[in-house]
Amino acid sequence: MNKAFTRETDGDDDEGVEPALALPQGTRNYITPGGYKRIKDELDQLLRVERPHLVEVIHWAASNGDRSENGDYIYGKRRLREIDRRIRFLTKRLDLAEVVDPAARRENTDQVFFGATVTLCDEQGEEQTYRIVGVDETDFSRNKISWVSPLARALLKAREGDQVRFQSPAGWREVEVLVVEYVTIEP
Template sequence: MSKAFTREPESDSNFDEEEAGASLPPLSSLPPGSRNYITPGGYKRLMDEFLWLMNKERPQITATVSWAAANGDRSENADYIYGKKRLREIDRRIRFLTKRLDIAEVVDPAASREDEERIFFGATVTFANPKGEEKTVSIVGIDEIDTSRGYISWISPMARALIKAREGDVVTLHAPGGVEELEILEVKYQAIPMELFGDAGEAAADNRNPGSR
């Protein structure tokens, strides 16, 4: 991450990384010394949130707090009390996102590669279980997991079982529910779409579903 984006907000001795990143898994889940692999779409979503907080929401809330503070008794001033609370939340979130982005390594699934038949980060894989049931998953970063879309983390048990395999291989999945043999049917490398952050994401959803407006 460019250091131009790492301006530190005011300190908060009660910073709680897990609270700030409640929607994201902890960095401790990464293998020691590992980079935070992420697709371009996932990186953009985190960066868009970071920039929104730094350049838009935080200045707006700061202005509101300053205005409220000038209006007299702060102990009963709802705008002031809420604003200060929200500023603490924003600062925690900014620190959390800064840590995520600082160790991010963007990997484009659609980029050309020497071996497109083997499974690595960014692959979209179709496999079948012993019952013949097929499933397609895309291997993404820990900040991009979306089970409804079949997006699984590259450090998940399933991804670990699939990585380095090829079409036609049979791999063994060791999961909490037991052991299962999976046959690799197809391996593809293509762009993996991600939900956009905030207002941009809502606008895109409205464009896809004009009847919802």
């Protein structure tokens, strides 16, 4: 069969998404205002800049004649499918998002909830600070952990001074909650 009559499948919108970004079944997609803005900005960039520019390139490439050996056309169409898949994914995530501003909802509490910035002391006496954020905002290099991660789940509802035990990839660990803060931080 000629390649012109075959169709590459777009697959499911969540196909190719890192497992860490998958939400547990039946949970809400909590997100901070900064994370919501970052996703909204990416969606706007794709819809208003990248996709229209790519459509122009594909139109130009198609007008050059033979499409079967036209690299600009072939790779442009492939990139267009990737952009459309990302647009569907981001739109779905924004539709499911429940924006929670940690600073507005929790002020004078020493208990850990979504959006908390928590300073911990591990068994070796080392201090580490993590911010509990939404699944789409996770960035371990910046110490932002998902609220569905094992550490965050163990920390939720803990108070300053509590010892918390959780299962890490290296085995069971125990940490002490030193400080709990709620601040609004941009992405």
